[in-house]
Amino acid sequence: MNGLDKKITYFVFCLIFFLGLSLPVTxxxxxxxxxxxxxxxxxxxxxWHVDLLFDAEGESxxxxxxxxxxxxxxxxxxxxxxxxxxxxxxxxxxxxxxNHIILSGIMAGxxxxxxxxxxxxxxxxxxxxxxxxxxxxxxxxxxxxxxxxASNDGLGSSxxxxxxxxxxxxxxxGIAQGEIVADKRPPEVFKPMVSNDESIFNGQYFLVFExxxxxxxxxxxxxxxxxxxxxxxxxxxxxxxxxxxxxIYVKAVDKSxxxxxxxxxxxxxxxSNVFIIIILIVVSYLLxxxxxxxxxxxxxxxx
Amino acid sequence: MKNGFIERQSHxxxxxxxxxxxxxxxILKISADEFVEIEDVSISAIVGFIEVDEEGxxxxxxxxxxxxxxxxxxxxxxxxxxxxxxLKNGQEFVQTLANQNAxxxxxxxxxxxxxxxxxxxxxxxxxxxxTLFTFPLSxxxxxxxxxxxxxxxxxxxxxxxxxxxxNSMIISGQGAPNATISISLKSTLQDFFSVDTNQTGxxxxxxxxxxxxxGLYQTKSxxxxxxxxxxxxxxxxxxxxxxxxVDGVCGSIRADINCDGRINLxxxxxxxxxxxxxxxxxxxxxxxxxxxxxxxxxxxxYEWTG
Numbered sequence: 147m148n149g150l151d152k153k154i155t156y157f158v159f160c161l162i163f164f165l166g167l168s169l170p171v172t173x174x175x176x177x178x179x180x181x182x183x184x185x186x187x188x189x190x191x192x193x194w195h196v197d198l199l200f201d202a203e204g205e206s207x208x209x210x211x212x213x214x215x216x217x218x219x220x221x222x223x224x225x226x227x228x229x230x231x232x233x234x235x236x237x238x239x240x241x242x243x244x245n246h247i248i249l250s251g252i253m254a255g256x257x258x259x260x261x262x263x264x265x266x267x268x269x270x271x272x273x274x275x276x277x278x279x280x281x282x283x284x285x286x287x288x289x290x291x292x293x294x295x296a297s298n299d300g301l302g303s304s305x306x307x308x309x310x311x312x313x314x315x316x317x318x319x320g321i322a323q324g325e326i327v328a329d330k331r332p333p334e335v336f337k338p339m340v341s342n343d344e345s346i347f348n349g350q351y352f353l354v355f356e357x358x359x360x361x362x363x364x365x366x367x368x369x370x371x372x373x374x375x376x377x378x379x380x381x382x383x384x385x386x387x388x389x390x391x392x393x394i395y396v397k398a399v400d401k402s403x404x405x406x407x408x409x410x411x412x413x414x415x416x417x418s419n420v421f422i423i424i425i426l427i428v429v430s431y432l433l434x435x436x437x438x439x440x441x442x443x444x445x446x447x448x449x
Numbered sequence: 450m451k452n453g454f455i456e457r458q459s460h461x462x463x464x465x466x467x468x469x470x471x472x473x474x475x476i477l478k479i480s481a482d483e484f485v486e487i488e489d490v491s492i493s494a495i496v497g498f499i500e501v502d503e504e505g506x507x508x509x510x511x512x513x514x515x516x517x518x519x520x521x522x523x524x525x526x527x528x529x530x531x532x533x534x535x536l537k538n539g540q541e542f543v544q545t546l547a548n549q550n551a552x553x554x555x556x557x558x559x560x561x562x563x564x565x566x567x568x569x570x571x572x573x574x575x576x577x578x579x580t581l582f583t584f585p586l587s588x589x590x591x592x593x594x595x596x597x598x599x600x601x602x603x604x605x606x607x608x609x610x611x612x613x614x615x616n617s618m619i620i621s622g623q624g625a626p627n628a629t630i631s632i633s634l635k636s637t638l639q640d641f642f643s644v645d646t647n648q649t650g651x652x653x654x655x656x657x658x659x660x661x662x663x664g665l666y667q668t669k670s671x672x673x674x675x676x677x678x679x680x681x682x683x684x685x686x687x688x689x690x691x692x693x694x695v696d697g698v699c700g701s702i703r704a705d706i707n708c709d710g711r712i713n714l715x716x717x718x719x720x721x722x723x724x725x726x727x728x729x730x731x732x733x734x735x736x737x738x739x740x741x742x743x744x745x746x747x748x749x750x751y752e753w754t755g
Contacts, residue, residue, distance in 0.1 A: 208751055209750055211743045229564075232566060235539055235717055237743070237746060250746075252717070252750035252753075254536075254755075255536075255568045255582075255753055256583055256750070257585050260585045260587055272564065296747030298747075300684060300751040302743075302744030302748050303744075336540070341715045343707040345723075345732060346719055346722045354714050356540075356714055360561075381718050381721075
């Protein structure tokens, strides 16, 4: 290599180096992974759990679909706890389907990282905590079979996401994570809404509802119209009484059996209004009686 | 001779490039960063205890300590006298009213520890909502969190779904008072126009469609005030065609499936009803790919107003 070649090589190297510096630093892709506070060797005799985390890595996302495969001969999926989830509405809350756990949901307004107000930094956040019951000793892994993460760009475009498998071992000597704390809190208060649209139920009125439960997660909902019976229901629920005269009650039951019951509207006249009406009736009665008495006295005097 | 000449020229080119890189590197960096996100929002937290001045006049001395419950405060600019809603995990949670200068502040005391997605949204004089200003927050006991500098987006409406070429299209809405509204109009090319809001935050822009070719257009707007910028409003579509077609609310707001002017749990539930089902109605297939899947829910989540 002669002197000129060396200089050209040096020039090209510098060109690439400075161009690289001049370009904005861009990170591609989000990350989904399992996290656990202890090592991944769990007790083969006690229930255990693992958190499913999402790191936006600077991207803004707003919808997620995951299909996770697990070895059903080794573990039994008990339930998913949705405490502290970044999912604002579940389309499919984490449920077992054979040896798959499928979940999907949205993050209304988008998610680009969980803000820690103390450090003023953004970090990963929890999607759900999965609880498992061990069936026998052995080793296995959770594998992501299908992953879709949507960009918060208003187009539904997908974001390149790396989903990392989780390897674990179940052994008698493995770490027991401790007993699951009993959930005594009912699901959060919620507000069912009535609507109708020609695209579903032939334009008839329907009810929508959704709540969150901190502790064990919502198991199911029941609906009761007026003095009728409770029926298990899913949102949207087609209302039987299309005159909408009946009060509708919605019961949310969490996986620990705690119950929250809410209703669609406050029926009847409020107590304060009833009180005012009674006072008005009494006052008008007294006034009419007083004026009648006055007229009667006047007529007697005239006679 | 020739080699010497090439050598000198290459040195000159390299030198010029080096100077250019050093001079323009910071500019390139700043413009890239500015594009990423709006930096006017301030997040602060008081941890554990706050110092309390017992004399109350800043006179010093006699100070003590008081514990701080987990609380959260949101403050910023909406529209003059507009209702401001705080959503918790996408559902309405607290409501307040902005003052006549459009300033608002919401204090939520004694909040339980956990992870929450808070969003702030406001409503214009026509009950149309701004886009969400969203914060996924980790609330920790004994920490008072303050989020200030929230600048809510303006609303935007157009006077028709289809406008006859040559006629005037009115682009209007509400935003911060006495602010500049930057309107983006996009078809094959992107144009920007600006107009000022009045004291009530209202703005009107008359677009002469005679200068634009026939076709589909998308428009959105943002407020600019005292060097602060709001996020963009929702995206509105209209066409320049051969006739005028005035449509109501329905259809002008994307993802407002039941046409009530809101994008919320009702629209989510209608979409959920058609999830993975065959032959969905046209209006629930938001990305028009012939099916309702997670991509349609992503569009709904983007447009969510609560």
